[in-house]
Amino acid sequence: MHKYLLQRLGYLIILLWVTTIVTFIVIELPPGDYVSTLVSRLEGTGHTISEETRQQIQKEFGLDKPVHIRYIKWVEQITNGNLGYSFDWKRPVKELIGQRLTLTITIALLSTIVTYAIAIPIGIYSATHQYSLGDYIFTTWGFIGLAIPNFMLALVLLFIGLRYFGVNLSGLYSKEFMDAPWSIAKLLDLAKHLPIPVFVVATGGSAGLIRVLRATLLDELEKQYVITARSKGLPSAKVLFKYPVRICLNPLISNLAWLFPHLISGGAITAIVLGLPTAGPMMLRALITQDTYLAGSILLFLTILTLLGTVISDVLLVVVDPRIRMERSSS
Amino acid sequence: MLSKLTKTKAPTSTDFSDSYYVASQWELVRRKFKRHKLARVGIIVLALFYTIAIFAGFFSLSDYQKRDVDHVTMPPQNLHFFDEQGKFHLRPFVCNYIYTLNMDTLERMFEEDTSNCYDIQFLVHTHPYKFWGIFETDLHLIGVESPGYYFPFGTDEFGRDLFSRNVYASRISLSIGFVGVILSFFLGSIIGGISGYFGGAIDMVIQRIIEFIISIPSIPLWIALAAALPHDWSSVEVYFGITIVLATVGWTTLARTVRGKFLELREADFVMAAKISNMSDFHIIIKHLLPSFASYLIVILTLSIPGMILGETALSFLEIGIRPPAVSWGVLLQDAQNIRSLALHPWLFIPAIYVIVTVLAFNFIGDGLRDAADPYKQ
Numbered sequence: 001m002h003k004y005l006l007q008r009l010g011y012l013i014i015l016l017w018v019t020t021i022v023t024f025i026v027i028e029l030p031p032g033d034y035v036s037t038l039v040s041r042l043e044g045t046g047h048t049i050s051e052e053t054r055q056q057i058q059k060e061f062g063l064d065k066p067v068h069i070r071y072i073k074w075v076e077q078i079t080n081g082n083l084g085y086s087f088d089w090k091r092p093v094k095e096l097i098g099q100r101l102t103l104t105i106t107i108a109l110l111s112t113i114v115t116y117a118i119a120i121p122i123g124i125y126s127a128t129h130q131y132s133l134g135d136y137i138f139t140t141w142g143f144i145g146l147a148i149p150n151f152m153l154a155l156v157l158l159f160i161g162l163r164y165f166g167v168n169l170s171g172l173y174s175k176e177f178m179d180a181p182w183s184i185a186k187l188l189d190l191a192k193h194l195p196i197p198v199f200v201v202a203t204g205g206s207a208g209l210i211r212v213l214r215a216t217l218l219d220e221l222e223k224q225y226v227i228t229a230r231s232k233g234l235p236s237a238k239v240l241f242k243y244p245v246r247i248c249l250n251p252l253i254s255n256l257a258w259l260f261p262h263l264i265s266g267g268a269i270t271a272i273v274l275g276l277p278t279a280g281p282m283m284l285r286a287l288i289t290q291d292t293y294l295a296g297s298i299l300l301f302l303t304i305l306t307l308l309g310t311v312i313s314d315v316l317l318v319v320v321d322p323r324i325r326m327e328r329s330s331s
Numbered sequence: 332m333l334s335k336l337t338k339t340k341a342p343t344s345t346d347f348s349d350s351y352y353v354a355s356q357w358e359l360v361r362r363k364f365k366r367h368k369l370a371r372v373g374i375i376v377l378a379l380f381y382t383i384a385i386f387a388g389f390f391s392l393s394d395y396q397k398r399d400v401d402h403v404t405m406p407p408q409n410l411h412f413f414d415e416q417g418k419f420h421l422r423p424f425v426c427n428y429i430y431t432l433n434m435d436t437l438e439r440m441f442e443e444d445t446s447n448c449y450d451i452q453f454l455v456h457t458h459p460y461k462f463w464g465i466f467e468t469d470l471h472l473i474g475v476e477s478p479g480y481y482f483p484f485g486t487d488e489f490g491r492d493l494f495s496r497n498v499y500a501s502r503i504s505l506s507i508g509f510v511g512v513i514l515s516f517f518l519g520s521i522i523g524g525i526s527g528y529f530g531g532a533i534d535m536v537i538q539r540i541i542e543f544i545i546s547i548p549s550i551p552l553w554i555a556l557a558a559a560l561p562h563d564w565s566s567v568e569v570y571f572g573i574t575i576v577l578a579t580v581g582w583t584t585l586a587r588t589v590r591g592k593f594l595e596l597r598e599a600d601f602v603m604a605a606k607i608s609n610m611s612d613f614h615i616i617i618k619h620l621l622p623s624f625a626s627y628l629i630v631i632l633t634l635s636i637p638g639m640i641l642g643e644t645a646l647s648f649l650e651i652g653i654r655p656p657a658v659s660w661g662v663l664l665q666d667a668q669n670i671r672s673l674a675l676h677p678w679l680f681i682p683a684i685y686v687i688v689t690v691l692a693f694n695f696i697g698d699g700l701r702d703a704a705d706p707y708k709q
Contacts, residue, residue: 015543022543026552029559147690149641151648152683155667162674170670258545265548269645273668283551284649287558299551306546 004318012311019303020078024071027296038087074296084293088286093297097279101301103172104267104278107197108305111263114202115209116252122206123213124245130218138210145207150266154200154273169196170275197274201266205259212251220244253316260309264302360626363703370699373692380689384501388460390472391495392481396656397458399480399490402428404676405441407485415445424450425481438675449479485678487666496658497682503659505689507574507643508636514578516632519585524616526586527593534590541583549580553642557651566657573652577642581635588631592624626704634697637690644686660686 039054065073077084083093126135161169172193173186220226221244229239268280275281279298286295318325354362364370383390410423426448428441455474462468475481484493526537556576560569596602605615621628646652647661648668655662663682667673673680 015546018543019547022547026555026559029556143691143694144687147637147687147694149645149686151645152664152686155670155673155680155683158670159673159677159680162670163677168670261546261548265550268548268550268554269649272649280551284554284558284651287555288651295555299555302551303547306548310542310546 005315008311008314012307015307016304019300019307020075021071023296023300023303024074026299027292028067074293078297078300083297086286086291086294088289088291088294093294096294097282097297097301100277100279100282101298103276104264104271104280104302105305107194107201107267107271107276107278108260108263110194110198111201111205111267112256112259114198115205115259115263118202118206119209119213120252123210123248124217124240126210126214127217127221128240139214142207142210145203148204150200150204150270151273153203154197154270157196157200158274169193172197172276197267197270197276200270200274201263204266205262209252209255209259212255213248216248216251217244220247250317250321253313253320256313256316257310260313261306264306268302356626360700360703364699367699367702369695373695373699376688376692377696380501380685380692381505383498384505387498387502388462388468389470391460391492391498392471392474392483393492393495394458394460395492395495395499395658397491399486399492401430401490402480402482402486403439403490404488405430405439405482405486405490406676407678408480408482409443410451410483411448414448420450422450424448425475425479427479447479449475449481451475451481484681485676487663487679488672493663493678493681496663497660497685500658500660500663500682501685503570503653503657504640504643504661504686507570507577507659508639508693510571511574511577511581511639511643512632512636514574515581515585515635516628518578518582520589520621520628522582523586523589524593524620527590528597528612528616528620530594530597537586538590541586544580544583547580549642550645552580553577553646554649554651557646560651566654569652569654570657573643573646574639576646577639581639584635585628585631588627589624592627593620596620596623626700630697630701630704633693633700637693640686640689640693 038057042048074084081094083097085091086093086096089096122138126138129135158169161167173189223244226239226244229243230236234242267278268283270276271278271280272284279302283295283298283302285291286298351359405428408425408428410425411420412423413419414424426443426445429444430439430441432438433440452474453472455471455476456469457471457474457477459467459469473481482492482494484497487493487496522537526534553576556579557573560572560576564572601619602615605619610618643652643659644661644664647659648664650665653659653662660682664680667679667683
């Protein structure tokens, strides 16, 4: 077990290193750099910039050095906890993304919990009441949930809120709390706004999980041991929860590995539509203005988050399933 | 899963006639697929959508780029069968709209002008267009003679006909899934095949790379890649750029399945026989391995098309995908970004319905194919 954990940890470190390279490549891909974007934007508004000033800005941001030097410098800074400087916001990246990432993680974690809270009871119900009205309703709902992209669902909810109830559901805080320091009242206000994004993000994920759980549980319920247990006169709730349901939780846990990236990714686009102060919208803007360090840091952290999600799901699987535990510790 | 929902019926005695036993594998798949009701609905819907997309000019009602300043953000026009006297007309008609400006809210209020109505014509000659860019024609399936007009989905903020824009948008939105899937098919089957067939260290490295790509959240990655497309690219270049962006993530699932199947079949007797007969590795892969699980590949490809369509829609919606004047469903949905304008003009959301119906149809077909391709399922 310990050996497995160590192995997993070593692998994680290699992945983190690869992540920094990929992030850096993605960030360097757009033609031109922040200075050229800035210059063309200024020229668009009628300003002219001399070649000298241009070079000066470039030097100031270290953009005149070759790629590999910039990469090494960037990684060096990150390991020192310095994420660089946002050209666009004129503030250190660390200050900018701290709170936004916390909110992103909060929404992702809450959505994970809600996803499972929706999917597990419904999946069990659908499988045990196959072809019942409820099963049909949930299966249909699952199909539609998979077909509606997050951002459309967010738009529809915004639309319904504004058109029929006259309330604006976007954002995470009411106006009066926007810049207020943290307090109980602000926290309550946040709690009022959170359900919409959490619900939107959780819908798509739970639709997939319901399908998986329903299918595996249906297969499991047909097996001999269930029939044996039933014929022994075990109460049906016990027959259901003692073995088949526990076995079916396995694929759900291994699904966590893809669910987490999915939720982060769905969360990003939902946040853009709902205008939430999370990392997604900031990253979109940073990419468009070629604010390299900011966009890079956000992509890096989002990827690290999902990598951690994968590790957690792997470890959980080992904890839950003795078969996998045996296999992994013997290898 | 869904087959249970639609209750594929148990084979009756007629199913086991001689033709059942001599039928080829594909014939069996076809028969099973035909019993899947939802999949059939999906096929019909998609056939309709693709026909409309292919003959977009013929099905459009007006020039999709034409701006009409007199009919800005006009609601969908009503189609009438009864006139004011309550008399029934077999040929439906539409009435022109006149607008007044509400001076308080500065909104345009449209009202039907019942004295100014026009019959719907079939196979009518109206605005000219280029058929597949080859020859000029002005024949349309339906239309209204000038000065009448028909905007069944209303118009956008520039007075462009949203129905015709939807029809043209479906060209890009429906084809991008296919082009993207073909790309991921090549990448996925080649890389997955190499990984599964050779195994060992190569397999290890490729699997780790795939795991890594899957663990990057796809939408932020897509956003990052799409933002990297140069601004001066033409519509066609952007189109292919976007498909490449979508395929960079899309190939991984396919590669995993192909690898799994290769690992499973590598030990099979027929592969051993081929090896002993001195067949080359490449030949074995192409001739024996790929055909033996082609049906699985088709299922996975069908199920990954909707993801591509949704990806394109999301990117275009965020204004980093397909760029106007080219239209896709995502581009049309940009108008719905402003929630206040959407609340006033809900018909701007019609493209979303197209997206959802298309994705549902693909999912139904994919499920039907999956059940049909499974030889152990009756």
